[in-house]
Amino acid sequence: MPKIYIIDVTNRDGVQTARLGLSKLEKTMINLYLSEMGVFQSEFGFPTTKHETHYLRANLRLAELGVIAPIRLEGWLRAITADVELAFKMVPELKHVNLSMSTSAQMINGKFKGKKTRQDVIKDMTAAVDAAHKLGAESVGVNAEDASRTDVEFLVEYGLAAKAHGAVRLRYCDTLGYDDPFSIYQTSRALAEQVGMPIELHCHGDLGMAVACSVAGARGVIDGGQDAYINTTLNGIGERAGNADLIATVLALTKSKSFAGKYELGNHIDMSKSWKIAKFASYAFGVPIPINQPGVGANAFAHESGIHADGILKDPHNYELYGCEELGRGEPEYVDTGREICAGEYSGISGFSHIMGERMSWRFKDKEEAQQVLELVRYANVLSHKPLVEDELLFIARYPHTARRLLTLTPLEEEAEPDPLLGAVRSGV
Numbered sequence: 353m354p355k356i357y358i359i360d361v362t363n364r365d366g367v368q369t370a371r372l373g374l375s376k377l378e379k380t381m382i383n384l385y386l387s388e389m390g391v392f393q394s395e396f397g398f399p400t401t402k403h404e405t406h407y408l409r410a411n412l413r414l415a416e417l418g419v420i421a422p423i424r425l426e427g428w429l430r431a432i433t434a435d436v437e438l439a440f441k442m443v444p445e446l447k448h449v450n451l452s453m454s455t456s457a458q459m460i461n462g463k464f465k466g467k468k469t470r471q472d473v474i475k476d477m478t479a480a481v482d483a484a485h486k487l488g489a490e491s492v493g494v495n496a497e498d499a500s501r502t503d504v505e506f507l508v509e510y511g512l513a514a515k516a517h518g519a520v521r522l523r524y525c526d527t528l529g530y531d532d533p534f535s536i537y538q539t540s541r542a543l544a545e546q547v548g549m550p551i552e553l554h555c556h557g558d559l560g561m562a563v564a565c566s567v568a569g570a571r572g573v574i575d576g577g578q579d580a581y582i583n584t585t586l587n588g589i590g591e592r593a594g595n596a597d598l599i600a601t602v603l604a605l606t607k608s609k610s611f612a613g614k615y616e617l618g619n620h621i622d623m624s625k626s627w628k629i630a631k632f633a634s635y636a637f638g639v640p641i642p643i644n645q646p647g648v649g650a651n652a653f654a655h656e657s658g659i660h661a662d663g664i665l666k667d668p669h670n671y672e673l674y675g676c677e678e679l680g681r682g683e684p685e686y687v688d689t690g691r692e693i694c695a696g697e698y699s700g701i702s703g704f705s706h707i708m709g710e711r712m713s714w715r716f717k718d719k720e721e722a723q724q725v726l727e728l729v730r731y732a733n734v735l736s737h738k739p740l741v742e743d744e745l746l747f748i749a750r751y752p753h754t755a756r757r758l759l760t761l762t763p764l765e766e767e768a769e770p771d772p773l774l775g776a777v778r779s780g781v
Contacts, residue, residue, distance in 0.1 A: 355618035399439035529558030533568035544576025
């Protein structure tokens with residue numbers, strides 16, 4: 353039976369959210385956390401964007417070294433040959449890409465202003481797919497932007513053309529959150545059956561149905577005989593009203609009445625990492641987790657009603673579909689109220705060494721190494737405008753050369769020196 357895979361797009365669609373953003377170190381930490389969870393692929397950035405170059409290449413090097421593994425890192429591009437050529441020139445290590453083209457009549461007329469026909473759209477897309485393969489791409493996914501407002505007949509034609517040129521997936525984009533669970537099931541099943549290739553679901557929450565549409569679409573794809581790929585973001589952060597939330601989506605796939613035990617995930621997702629990754633995303637984006645967020649909201653496991661409290665004390669299954677421990681929420685949180693020494697952009701070597709040694713059991717070889725890492729920590733604080741979390745400090749200490757590259761926001765035309773091994777791996781991240 354076909355399976356369902358998760359492709360997280362926080363580092364691409366999430367960071368496009370108005371008024372929000374992430375530092376390159378924060379994006380790297382998200383890739384690490386997603387990999388630890390078991391997510392199949394991270395859409396980790398924009399290979400044609402100059403300020404992303406060092407970040408993208410550093411993360412691909414970490415993947416090569418097995419630090420960010422086994423997750424696949426995939427770049428997002430417009431389905432334009434010139435963009436593909438530029439991307440592989442700037443980030444020659446790219447192996448996985450998704451190429452995007454608008455397909456609806458609204459966008460062909462409203463965006464292209466009559467300069468493109470449907471056949472031009474297909475011609476440009478297939479030329480871009482050919483270029484990506486020629487330049488070394490191992491997998492190429494093709495996106496149909498605004499697919500939910502595109503007639504199915506053209507989507508089938510578009511998908512078949514992509515398949516004929518070696519694309520491995522067709523991404524069905526509900527760009528405006530226009531679909532409902534019933535319509536997307538029917539369309540995704542038709543595409544799976546008629547195109548005969550895996551279908552990727554990319555849903556937005558403009559009508560509050562991103563998760564529902566994602567799982568319904570995935571069911572349609574599987575019932576149509578193909579693997580399904582669902583796009584998610586951490587805490588549902590994304591353009592306008594957001595995307596399908598990663599944790600809520602996986603909970604729906606593994607706990608809901610029609611899915612649990614009937615439709616399988618292609619990769620095991622370690623849900624005990626949920627609380628950690630949701631908290632980090634909230635901190636990094638500066639957006640609180642909604643109190644009623646499935647699984648990780650403050651009230652997700654709170655019981656006040658007398659009847660509910662009595663029932664939960666007798667047996668948690670009376671009022672909980674799943675336990676807080678499954679999401680990594682079983683441990684209490686402690687808040688320091690006394691003396692605290694923080695690492696920031698103006699930290700000194702003594703306080704920094706104390707933090708790394710006493711709190712994290714990290715030992716520097718000598719004072720010079722500690723000073724070099726501290727300088728990187730200072731720069732990271734300047735870029736993120738907030739104190740670094742423990743995992744970020746440990747990452748910088750373990751991989752100082754990578755950290756330096758992530759903190760370099762003005763790419764050079766040519767590398768000034770050979771790419772080092774990005775720091776000796778003292779222990780796993």
